[in-house]
Amino acid sequence: GVGTGEHKWTPFFKRLWGLIQVFKPRTEIVDENKDAADGYHGKVVPFEQAKQLVSIKKPIEIRNLEKILPYERAKDIVMKNPDHIAVLECPCRAARKNPCKPLDVCIIVGEPFVSFILEHHPEKARKITSDEAIRIIREEDERGHVHHAFFKDAMLQRFYAICNCCSCCCGAMQAMRNGIPMLAPSGYILKIDQEQCKGCGECIEYCQFEALSMVDGKAQVDEEACMGCGVCVEKCKRHAHELILDSRRGEPLEIEKLMEQVVS
Template sequence: MELPFVKQSTRDYYRACRDKGLSLFDFIHGYVYARWCYHYIGLAGDRNPWWRWLWVPLVFIIDRVHPFNETDAHRSGDPNQTKATWSDAYHGKPLPLNEATKLIRLDRPVNTVLPETVLPYTRAREIILNNPERITLMECPCRAGMKNPCTPLDVCLIVGDPFASFILEHHPDKTRTISADEALAIVRAEQARGHVTHAFFKDVALGRFFAICNFCACCCGAMKAHAMGIPMLCSSGYLAQVDQDLCTKCGTCAQKCQFKAIGFDKNGAFVREDRCMGCGVCTLSCSKDAISLRLAPEKGEPLLVDRLS
């Protein structure tokens, strides 16, 4: 029997979890994550530091009630690594502008499990879109959790149901439905500001893609975790490269790079390949077209939307 006071989007998410074979704990975890995302994700911010005392016991409880196991381990290309990390359950892949554009414009349902060469994880690798034309724009929980956030705040895109409808129905004061053209304009504006576009995947988001976020190193919780050695982001599959004959040493690319992957020597700019995630922001910032992206098989394969079945 369905309870009349339960929102339709909650019912839809519960049914999707049930059909996917997820546990009741997974449903509750996902519900809390999406329903109270400004508290859950905002723990990484500095606006309400008193929330942080909850983080350690929360992680302890989740780890005991719903622990990872060896088959859930994030391998990062190392088959001998069996220690599981949070990045197995929640992680993102940077998208160059052309691929982000295609993903936003994906107007057909797809059912795809991405190989580990694209996403080197085990718990969330699917792109399954229901009602793919539904896009909800929401205020970024990471930026909202900061005392002095980057602006604008409304830069997070929730793509496809049941998630787009859930966020819209539960956060009506911080969300609105937008068109694909509006979403593209937001992504282009954010990349022009030097912010990185990611496709995000999460285990309790039915193990699949659910959001496109535009991140800055100063506000983003995932990027902060990544900088501390928690591999919550995987490479786009590209690396930036510099044509030093064209480089004028203006420094704009280094200022825009969120991963601190660009340095300078007497010859001009150079790329620290161990830091570069291939997001492409630097290529957009260079007025001389001195920077481009090249395929980097050693970093993994790109997410090529045209190849989605």
């Protein structure tokens, strides 16, 4: 009880406070863009749903988590749906005072999602070709940024977008650091060939999830923190890193099933 230790609701409120810190309102953003909250995060937790969150009497499970995508899988999604693609200004980056550039890195895939975004955010979105979408994904991959597949209740609980972002701007990745599970692993985990690793440390610099460290002059992976994004695999010049399937990290996204959702 209260005053005799940690209350049973304390862990929940710690997570809630962490989320509030990630998505603290900034008045200058709201003043400049009156529909920012409604268009991006405003529909995620309206007041009535917020009340339900604090009154529910059983564990809260966050479903439809964003899924981490290695570069090749992100590219495959675009290649299999070339006719309906748009790029949207990243709301996470746009909400920062000094965001990473460029801002146009959120890729919307399939109908009716592309038409919806173009109609409601014509000043922030534009239709693009599959070649341009792949270029955006590739360039973000080269910058060491992570690809997420979006699944949202507001979008019929279906896959609808590929986010390409960084831990300094991405609300979902920052929420993860505050103990709020908003991302699901890719289904892969990193394996490091210790004989090939020369301890240059470049992979540690690029890891967005702080899953790598140097031990006795060699890179080591924290398997609990690794999300299987593959950024370090691309950066290792000695090819000491590879992603391997790991059943503990869930199943990789099946591209064919995703595309059935997009076109259905």
